Amino acid sequence: MLGPAAPPIALHEPEFHGREWEYVKDCIDTGWVSSAGSYVDRLEREFAGYVGAEYAVATVNGTAALHLCLHLVSVGPGDEVIAPALSFAATANAISYCGAIPHFVDVSILTLGMDPAKLAAYIGEIGEMRSAGLVNRVTGRRIGAVVPMHTFGHPMAIDPLKELCARYRLPLIEDAAEAVGSTLQGRHCGTFGVLGAYSFNGNKIVTTGGGGMIVTNDPALARRAKHLSTTAKEPHPWEYVHDEVGFNYRLPNINAALGCAQLERLPGFLERKRKLARAYETAFDNVSEADFVKEPEGAQSNYWLNAILVGRCGETTIRDGILNALNESGYRARPAWRLLHKLVPYMNSPRMPDLSIAEDVERRLVNLPSSAHLADRLA
Ligand SMILES: *Cc1c(COP(=O)(O)O)cnc(C)c1O
Numbered sequence: 001m002l003g004p005a006a007p008p009i010a011l012h013e014p015e016f017h018g019r020e021w022e023y024v025k026d027c028i029d030t031g032w033v034s035s036a037g038s039y040v041d042r043l044e045r046e047f048a049g050y051v052g053a054e055y056a057v058a059t060v061n062g063t064a065a066l067h068l069c070l071h072l073v074s075v076g077p078g079d080e081v082i083a084p085a086l087s088f089a090a091t092a093n094a095i096s097y098c099g100a101i102p103h104f105v106d107v108s109i110l111t112l113g114m115d116p117a118k119l120a121a122y123i124g125e126i127g128e129m130r131s132a133g134l135v136n137r138v139t140g141r142r143i144g145a146v147v148p149m150h151t152f153g154h155p156m157a158i159d160p161l162k163e164l165c166a167r168y169r170l171p172l173i174e175d176a177a178e179a180v181g182s183t184l185q186g187r188h189c190g191t192f193g194v195l196g197a198y199s200f201n202g203n204k205i206v207t208t209g210g211g212g213m214i215v216t217n218d219p220a221l222a223r224r225a226k227h228l229s230t231t232a233k234e235p236h237p238w239e240y241v242h243d244e245v246g247f248n249y250r251l252p253n254i255n256a257a258l259g260c261a262q263l264e265r266l267p268g269f270l271e272r273k274r275k276l277a278r279a280y281e282t283a284f285d286n287v288s289e290a291d292f293v294k295e296p297e298g299a300q301s302n303y304w305l306n307a308i309l310v311g312r313c314g315e316t317t318i319r320d321g322i323l324n325a326l327n328e329s330g331y332r333a334r335p336a337w338r339l340l341h342k343l344v345p346y347m348n349s350p351r352m353p354d355l356s357i358a359e360d361v362e363r364r365l366v367n368l369p370s371s372a373h374l375a376d377r378l379a
Contacts, residue, residue: 001279001280001283001378002331002369002374002377002378003377004330005329005330005331006330007330008330008331008332009330009331009332009369009371009374010332010369010371011203011305011332011333011334011367011369011370011371012203012204012304012305012369012370012371013371013373014202014203014207015265015269015371015372015373016258016261016262017265018261018262018264018265019260019261019264020257020258020261020262022261023039023257023258023260023261024254024257024258024261026257027039027253027254027257028254032253033252033253033254034252034253034254035230035250035252035253036253037253037256037257038253039253039254039256039257039259039260040058040250040251040253040256042256042260043056043058043208043213043251043256043259043260043263044056044057044058044213046260046263047198047213047215047259047263048215050188050263050266051180051188051190051191051196051215052187052188052191053188053190053191053196053215053216053217054216054217054218054219054222055215055216055217055218055219055221055222055225056213056214056215056222057213057214057215057222057225057226057229058211058212058213058250058251058256058259059211059212059213059214059229059249059250059251060210060211060212060248060249060250060251060252061199061200061201061210061211061212062090062177062197062198062199062200062201062204062211062212063090063093063094063199063212064212064229064247064249065197065198065199065212065213065214065249066090066091066094066147066173066175066177066197066212067094067097067098067247067249068214068225068228068229068247068249069094069173069195069196069197069214069225070094070095070097070098070100070144070145070147070173071098071228072195072221072224072225072228073144073145073171073173073194073195074144075095075098075100075144075145075171076098076099076100076144077098077099077100078099078100078101078141078142079098079099079100079101079141079142079143079144079145080100080101080102080103080136080139080141080142080143080144080350081095081098081100081101081102081103081143081144081145081146081147082102082103082105082114082119082143082145082146082147082170083095083102083103083104083105083146083147083149083340084104084105084106084107084113084114084148084149084151084340084358085104085105085106085107085339085340085341085351085352085355085358086107086112086151086336086337086339086340086358086361086362087149087151087175087337087340088149088177088337089337089340089343090175090177090199091147091149091175091340092340092343092345092346092349094147095147096345098144100144101141101349101350102340102346102349103136103143103349103350103351104339104340104341104346104349104350104351104352104355105118105119105122105351105352105355106118106119106352106354106355106356106357106358107151107357107358107361108156108157108357109357109360109361110157110296111151111154111155111156111157111296111299112151112152112154112156112293112307112361113148113149113150113151113154113155113156113157114146114148114149114156114157114161115157115357116157116160116161116163116164117160118352118354119146119161119164120160120164122352123164123168126138127143127168129168133168133169133170134168134169134170136350138350139350143168143170144170144171145170145171145172145173146161146164146165146170146171146172146173147173147174147175148161148172148174148175148193149174149175149176149177149178150174150175150176150178150179150182150189150190151178152178152293152301152303152304152305152306152307152367153178153179153181153182153205153301153302153303153304153305154182154293154295154296154299154301155179155182155183155184155189155295155296155299155300155301156296157296158174158184158189158192158193159184159192162192162193165193171193171194171195172192172193172194173193173194173195173196173197174189174190174191174192174193174195174196174197175197176189176190176196176197176198177197177198177199177201177204177212178199178204178205178302178304178305179198179302179304180198180200180204180205180206180266180302181205181266181269181270181302182299182300182301182302182304183299183300184298184299184300185298185299190215191215191217194216194218194221195214195215195216195218195221195225196214196215196216197212197213197214198212198213198214198215199211199212200212200213200255200259200262204304205266205269205270205273205302205304206259206262206263206265206266206269207258207259207262208251208255208256208258208259208262209255209258210255211251211255211256211259212251214229227246228244228246228247228249229246229247229249229250230246230248230249230250231246231247231248232244232245232246232247233246268372269372270302272372272373272375272376273302273303273304273370273372273375274303275375275378276303276306276370276372276374276375276378277301277303277306279375279378280292280306280308280368281294284308289310289311289312289318290308290309290310290366291308291309292306292307292308293306293307293308293309293365303370304370305367305368305370306367306368306369306370307336307365307366307367307368308365308366308368309361309364309365309366310322310364310365310366311363311364317363317364319335319363319364319365319366322366323335323366326366326368331368331369332369333366333367333368333369334366334367335362335365335366335367336361336362336365336367337362338362339355339358339359339362341355
């Protein structure tokens with residue numbers, strides 16, 4: 001359906017056909033390329049408006065955004081943080097930067113994100129409410145937060161998870177790194193939790209080269225996010241006074257300029273990516289050995305990465321044969337991430353005994369080339 005792949009067709013490529021060059025040139029011409037400048041404020045304002053959050057704070061990348069979110073809700077050394085076994089390493093790494101330990105749980109086959117019902121049953125077994133909050137009775141550690149992730153841009157079932165978090169007084173931090181432009185019941189992913197984190201890495205739906213964003217509706221958290229991301233320096237025209245251990249996590253103005261131009265293009269990207277997704281869906285309609293991953297009911301996915309599940313649950317995998325064939329013919333398809341509890345740094349992390357859905361997805365998932373411009377090849 002996409003035609004010959006010579007030169008090869010990438011998994012996801014950025015596209016700069018808007019005002020990117022104009023805005024970046026403006027930074028260079030005016031000398032405002034670094035840690036101050038009007039594009040940072042503008043990107044924060046426009047992004048907050050786009051997702052419908054009160055406040056947005058730009059960061060140097062999505063991992064830093066996630067780290068700061070966890071730090072802001074007081075996740076600290078010795079805490080456990082609940083995260084899906086199926087995610088990019090950054091989700092677990094951000095937890096580790098706080099000195100905390102990720103606790104991996106299973107996902108749903110319908111959303112590819114955390115399964116709130118399964119998590120509720122699991123917490124019922126291992127959790128105990130104490131004065132410090134929810135504690136894992138098995139390890140004796142406090143559970144400091146829950147970090148769901150919206151896989152490939154498909155919104156996970158956030159409402160039941162939100163209820164669960166309220167019941168156990170757990171801060172809900174959304175890893176919405178892949179979900180810029182995705183909504184659930186009309187509300188933007190990343191705005192359901194106390195804080196949400198996004199990524200503008202080069203392979204994401206909009207890019208600033210490298211970059212990220214934190215959103216929240218809490219003015220105190222927003223103020224502290226900005227303060228901590230800018231070295232915790234007290235405002236003063238010439239004195240350098242820092243009132244706590246801060247981070248150098250702010251987004252440079254030149255990257256924000258790129259982001260402002262990309263954000264203008266986002267509605268067009270979303271439209272073309274939906275067109276491409278529909279074409280994939282139709283193409284796989286009559287293929288019994290491959291199920292196209294559709295957006296969950298009630299959700300509007302950004303279809304950041306299209307995916308199919310190949311073969312049947314529990315069968316020997318046909319995935320590698322398909323990946324080989326696609327890559328040899330120039331289509332840069334790839335498998336899901338190696339599950340987090342199988343990575344060397346996280347092999348000893350606590351986890352749900354039954355991670356069978358995540359395991360099944362890992363065995364069967366294939367991501368397909370998903371750049372917006374591929375929609376222009378379709379008839
Ligand atoms: C991309 C991504 C991140 C991190 O973003 P960077 O900007 O690359 O640091 C975090 N979580 C998930 C799920 C991602 O896909």
